[in-house]
Every structure is written in structure tokens, then in C-alpha cells.
Amino acid sequence: MVAPRPQPRTAPPPAPGRLLDQVRDRIRYLHYSRRTEEAYVYWIKAYIHFHGLRHPQEMGGPEIEAFLQHLVSQRSVSGNTHKQALSALLFLYAKVLGQTLPWLNDVQRPKATQRLPVVLTQDEVARLLAALPAQHRLLGQLLYGTGMRLMEGLRLRVKDIDFDHRAIIVREGKGAKDRTVMLPDALIPVLRQHLQQVHLWWQADRDAGVGPVYLPHALERKNPRAGLSWSWFWVFAQPELSGDPRTGEVRRHHAQDQAFQRAFKKALAVAQIAKQATPHSLRHSFATHLLQARYDIRTVQELLGHSDVSTTMIYTHVLKVGGGGVASPLDAMLQRAHPLEASPSLQAQ
Incomplete structure (x- = not known):
């Protein structure tokens, strides 16, 4: 049987x-x-x-x-x-x-659109960050300086910043994966000063009896007081209290992504950058600039948290100048006709 x-x-x-x-x-x-x-x-x-x-x-x-x-x-x-x-x-x-x-x-599956990422030059990044309002500039600097996604930056907790090891722990990034990125030395004093201000908000919440911050999974049930601790507080906390969208409980949430997106769009206009950039372009620029600096693509893959190196390979296409570095036949023709003269259009520029 x-x-x-x-x-x-x-x-x-x-x-x-x-x-x-x-x-x-x-x-x-x-x-x-x-x-x-x-x-x-x-x-x-x-x-x-x-x-x-x-x-x-x-x-x-x-x-x-x-x-x-x-x-x-x-x-x-x-x-x-x-x-x-x-x-x-x-x-x-x-x-x-x-x-x-x-x-x-x-059911017919649509073909996904494949586009090259929008990448800013280092000069454009500098102008953009300078144009961001003071309350958003540190987040913008961290996104470019570490390659984090916008929501990864907004969801940072105080405990995720390791000043001693110059590192930031990104918890549950895309694909529910943790990873470690560098903490730029230039941002250490600015970040310490920022956390001093955020600590005042945390202390005010404790004095006012405000409820704990949101905790992932069942941690709030297992350790009810963890959400009241300084270590679990948001690095980029929202200035105002708000209701939890699921429970309705009034608590301190992290800053809203829409606020940074609006500030980013205005900064693009102020910096006179004509590219269709978004906050995610800071991550694209981080990866491209590391590859331009001759860092190994596997290292960049690990910093970005990509599961497959083929995803990281998209940035190698951005590095190809003018169709893979191929000279236009127009330039070759004009060079043969006028080897010692520049093109009038180029002189005008």
C-alpha cells in the first residue's frame, strides 16, 4: 500500500x-x-x-x-x-x-520600461544640496554620501548611527535586507548637532507622556518600553505629532517623504538644473561617482544592497560618454577639413 x-x-x-x-x-x-x-x-x-x-x-x-x-x-x-x-x-x-x-x-504581462538613471555631476550635486532648505540639507547630504534610498534615510533610528566605526546600519532595506554603509566624516559634527536638537524633542515627548514611536513587527509587544527609549527614536523625526494610520494612536513619526520631495524639486529650480532628477537621483549619482573613482563594482553593489550585480551594471552604461566614447563622423570630417580651426559652433559656445 x-x-x-x-x-x-x-x-x-x-x-x-x-x-x-x-x-x-x-x-x-x-x-x-x-x-x-x-x-x-x-x-x-x-x-x-x-x-x-x-x-x-x-x-x-x-x-x-x-x-x-x-x-x-x-x-x-x-x-x-x-x-x-x-x-x-x-x-x-x-x-x-x-x-x-x-x-x-x-494574462499578458507588460514589458517593463528600461531607462538609464538620471545622474547629476558632482558640481550639480553641490549646487543642489546648497539650495536645499536647512531642515532638509542633512538628509540630502546623507542620501548622496551613503547611497541610501529616501525611505531608508527617513527610517533611520538613533541606534543605527555608529560614530565610532564611521558606519550607518540600514535596517530592512528593499527586500527586507540589512546592510552597512559608510558615515561620511564631513557629516559627523553636523549629525551630532542635529541629534542634540532631536534629543530635545524626545525629552519633551517623555515629559508630556507621548506614546512610543512605531516599532517593527512584534517588538512593541515583546518590549513595550523600547519605543520610549532614545535609541529607538527617529534620526529625522517629524516636528509635529501625528496619528498612527493603522491604530490612530498619537505619536512621533519620522519626517514625511513628500516634504523632502517638494523641497528637492524647488532646489532643482533654484540651482538651475534642467535634468528630470528626483531624490533617488542622489543614489544614482553616488553609485556613478564611486565607479568613476575606480571603486570595484562588487563594492558598489554591496553598498547599494543589490542582490544581483547586473542591477549595479546599469551605472556602467551611464559612464559611457557619447555612445561608448565613439567619435562622431562629423567631428572627424571637420577635423580633416580644418585641422587647425575649431568649429564655428564650438567657438560660439
Whole structure:
């Protein structure tokens, strides 16, 4: 007699309740990020409203294709946005509704857009950082000086700064991975002074009986007083108290990314930089400038936290000047015709 095969272990079914609550519960059960939760809920709501509030159980592949076609033809979304919307719907059917129908694999996947990153020169970075308001400048300097992502910088805790070893520990970066980056020597006195001001906010919160800062996972239950300690306080704390979006508890949150993004955009205009740069361009510039300084690509990969070196290789394409250093035939022709004269257009410049 053949013993029955053991059944694969599966996650418990979603708790009963409203569909979007089930989506949120499943996302949190799988430890997806809050940003992913917000994006998935947004696209699932848009999908349901597009089809006249029909329940997804009553729909399938044709309805998904119709919704995605609407996004492309009517809203002109990019390939990456198209891909994110599709991922949200596949998550809904496979992980929340538990459907394993063949049409899930038949839905056409969009081709992701591949673009070269926007990289600033060192002079442009200097002008940009100088144009940032004082309350945002230190964060901008840290993003360029360490290669951190914006949210990685905003989520830094006091305990993550190691002055003795000139290091910063990035906790749970993209892919839930920790890594170590350098602490620029030039920022040590500025950062110490900044933390003195932040310590005053922490002390004021303790005197006023403000609740603990947010703690990851179950740490708040295991160590309730950790969120009240100075070591867990935010390096870039928000000046005002705010309600926790999940629990409603009033507490001190880290600074908002939108505030820095707005300041960055204004600084671009003040510095007269015409490139379509974003805060993430500081990370791109960090990597490119390290490669220009002849640092090994594996070292840059480790500092950026890339799982695959092929992701880091994108910056080698940025380093190629003028189509890989190939001289234009126009320059060669003009050089032969006027070997001792510069082009009039170049003289005008």
C-alpha cells in the first residue's frame, strides 16, 4: 500500500470580512511593505469601481484584461505602472480569493520600461544640496554620501548611527535586507548637532507622556518600553505629532517623504538644473561617482544592497560618454577639413 503524499502547507485562509480588509490582512500576514499595501489596495479598488462594483469572485481574465487595456489606452500609464496594477490583481485572486485558475497564467504581462538613471555631476550635486532648505540639507547630504534610498534615510533610528566605526546600519532595506554603509566624516559634527536638537524633542515627548514611536513587527509587544527609549527614536523625526494610520494612536513619526520631495524639486529650480532628477537621483549619482573613482563594482553593489550585480551594471552604461566614447563622423570630417580651426559652433559656445 502506497502511503498518501503529504499535502503542501498553505497559509491560513483570510479572515472573514470586507474584501479590502482581507487584502490588507493577507499583505500584512506576508510582511509586505506598507507602500505595497497602499498600492495594491488602490488598484484593487480601481478595478472594482471600473466594473461597476461587481465582486471580483464574479469576474476573471477578460475583466482583468479590459481594466488593464483601459489603463493603457485611456490613462496612458507606463509599463511599470501597468505591471504594478497587474501584480495587485494577481495577488487578489491568488493570495486572497485562493483561485488557481489557468487564466491567471494567460494574462499578458507588460514589458517593463528600461531607462538609464538620471545622474547629476558632482558640481550639480553641490549646487543642489546648497539650495536645499536647512531642515532638509542633512538628509540630502546623507542620501548622496551613503547611497541610501529616501525611505531608508527617513527610517533611520538613533541606534543605527555608529560614530565610532564611521558606519550607518540600514535596517530592512528593499527586500527586507540589512546592510552597512559608510558615515561620511564631513557629516559627523553636523549629525551630532542635529541629534542634540532631536534629543530635545524626545525629552519633551517623555515629559508630556507621548506614546512610543512605531516599532517593527512584534517588538512593541515583546518590549513595550523600547519605543520610549532614545535609541529607538527617529534620526529625522517629524516636528509635529501625528496619528498612527493603522491604530490612530498619537505619536512621533519620522519626517514625511513628500516634504523632502517638494523641497528637492524647488532646489532643482533654484540651482538651475534642467535634468528630470528626483531624490533617488542622489543614489544614482553616488553609485556613478564611486565607479568613476575606480571603486570595484562588487563594492558598489554591496553598498547599494543589490542582490544581483547586473542591477549595479546599469551605472556602467551611464559612464559611457557619447555612445561608448565613439567619435562622431562629423567631428572627424571637420577635423580633416580644418585641422587647425575649431568649429564655428564650438567657438560660439
